[in-house]
Amino acid sequence: MCYKSDRCDEEKDVAVSYYNFEQQNPLAQSQNSWAVFGPYYDHVLGWWQMKDDPHFLFLKYEDMTRDLTSAVKTIASFLKKDLADDAVRAVVEACSFQTMKERYAQSSYKPLQIFTRKGKIGDWKNYFTPEQNREFDAEYEDKMAGTGLTLDFE
Template identity: 35%
Template sequence: MTTNRERVAEIMEKAFSECEKIAPEDLQFSYKGIFYPITLSSPETLEALKSFEARSDDVILIGYPKTGTNWLDEIVRELESSDAKYTEEEMKERINVEKELQMFPRLEFGDPGKFERMKKLPSRRIIVTHLAPHFLPQSFFQGKAKILVLARNPKDTAVSYYHFNNNLPMLPSFSSWDEYFAAFMNGRLGWGSYFDHLVEWNKRIDNERIMMISYEELKENQVEGMKKIASFFGFSLTEEDFPRIAKKTSFQAMKEKSKETHGKLGNILFRKGVVGNWRDYFSKAQNEEMDRKFHDCLSGTKLAARMKYDVYCKA
């Protein structure tokens, strides 16, 4: 099922317009100590989320901001669509339903009433969020729905999120990389701490209904990564499907059509899409501080092993 591109562009256009009237210090609200963009969500929405009921066949995608969730979303939608073999009419109908129900591209975005409207969405629902597990509804973990968690090395995530904060009007900007780096290390950003996010997901890494995959793994071999994803969700595709989808969902292909898919957000969302860009930003002291922080939080964990920190974060 493809993303309702018109709806996504409409939401972002409205948010861009609204934030022009808001003072920088008021762009975010705090919910349980975590910041969120006020033009996209609200405390009432996050409260209403607690009662959301997951279905057994929901496809749930999760990643901290700027770890590649837009890329993963597009990949999984193409895999799901190829498995379901929707006709053109069925595809149009699904998109029209999303539009009529006024859906949002992230679970935590939108008005409190959206969760009631989501009950009317046809299966399989693809649900995407940046939330850590302790902010998700209990139904995610009590039923049979499967959850795919995306992780990206913290150094590249930090750099990507730095540019995102400074270029996206809905988030407060920073006067310098050093100022931003301190905020990232202390978790004083939208959606909270990168490290807390991964620590909490690592506690659930042995759950058979939760699968972890890394951004770097997908970059190294997208076809193999997609095969793992398809197997996890029970999607049945042909060998020819995977290279076709890999080509369609490459960073360059998505960047070229980003204005169509994401409106004004497109140029901001798709910047470089590479591994190792952090080396152009980190000072020696910052590099050592990040190494210590990652070691203190995740050293020796299964999640850290899968992320190959020592490979991708060497100075």
């Protein structure tokens, strides 16, 4: 869980990514909020309640970023599909952040053009003030404590 001020990297990166995305969205620029549609952890916990349902697979962006090949194999297994090594490599290449960013940039659909930003873990540190960091940590600890949802941090 997130019990140290520098241990909420996943949620903070999501907040920063979403904030930057919304700042490029003309319909939401006036919001000036980290979470226009509500707290991230409320959303996550709603899905986390389904953790034991065999129809759901939970993957974390940070895990996929660190080892996309393993994530692709996990998804294939979840879908009960056997993939040859060359097929796994093709999926990994097609789903890499850089490949998706390049493809989205070429889209005629404006929201896709702004959908990808950096794809870096820990970028929240460039945006959160120390006070925002403390406030986020306190609220996160309050909301997530005792849920059984554990997150890996950089």
